[in-house]
Amino acid sequence: MKKIITISREFGAGGGEIGKRLAEELQYDYYDKELILMAAAHADIAVSNLIEWDEKVPINFGFTQSLFNFYNKPMSEKIFEAQKQVIRKIGEKGHCVIVGRNANAILKEYDDCLNVFIRADFNWRLNRMKDKMENLTESQVAGEMKTIDRVRKKYCTYYTNTNFGSMEQYDIALNSSRLGIDACVKAILALVK
């Protein structure tokens, strides 16, 4: 029985939804956005400062962008290190699903870790995201998707020295646009149990 599931994902591919469904099914704890706040608490950075920093992103519909500031520089080493500590603590506790944050690389020495990658075709992701970002035009949404994918890649390479999406670092990679969310959840559950 795998006690930790990490999910890396392309933006809009449904990694968060799949993660939540897995956490429900397995009665595991689910972590994503909250991590940065937990990390901040751990490192004694005032949460209020962090939220302010987090809001420095041009369009506020996610928080991946906020990993990089306006000048496209990575977030501070201090915050990254704090986050890493938090992910390790969560990993030690086990029974958890962690979405994003390169948790697979941070927890690479843990044996009972199942590392998942979720990808999907661009147009499928675009259709999903259009509905969630009603205030943007289709081409704006497409632009944001490309930016976020690029930022995730850069973040992954910068902090973990591995290639985002390359199969060496995952146990299973799933194509959610071809399989659907339900099937992805089923395949992962087959590996966890």
Place this chain on the structure above:
Amino acid sequence: MKKIITISREFGAGGGEIGKRLAEELQYDYYDKELILMAAAHADIAVSNLIEWDEKVPINFGFTQSLFNFYNKPMSEKIFEAQKQVIRKIGEKGHCVIVGRNANAILKEYDDCLNVFIRADFNWRLNRMKDKMENLTESQVAGEMKTIDRVRKKYCTYYTNTNFGSMEQYDIALNSSRLGIDACVKAILALVK
């Protein structure tokens, strides 16, 4: 219920074994090496000629190498086309597992096709293959593995214009060295049923 399973794989990653296990479980037909002979029959190439051609490989422990001749040129268009026809016929019949031969690309317009990629860490593959090639030294086995992986990539790009192992063309990719053969079979079955 998916009626066709195609398996692409790195050499030594256990794709054939996984394919056979799936075929057994699902009572599907299993195809790999025989394809070239069936293709030959279809195209009216004498099987005896083909076997001779097939033996033109330096070390006779598989047949992937024989896709390319001594000068590393792809096999003839005629044989490739014949093979493609056979794969289409098998696909139309359904209830089959097809290992290798870029069947996923050849059958890409089929809806009830599950496309699988199996990869594994190099040393794990090396250990498996060492046992199967007792007459070779470890470094010879390693050299052969690299050659075959390279040939498969080249064959894939040459005939299908897609990248071997890149996730756009598969529904699921599994890391057999991390998960084990059993778990790979289970995850795929969860998607087929």
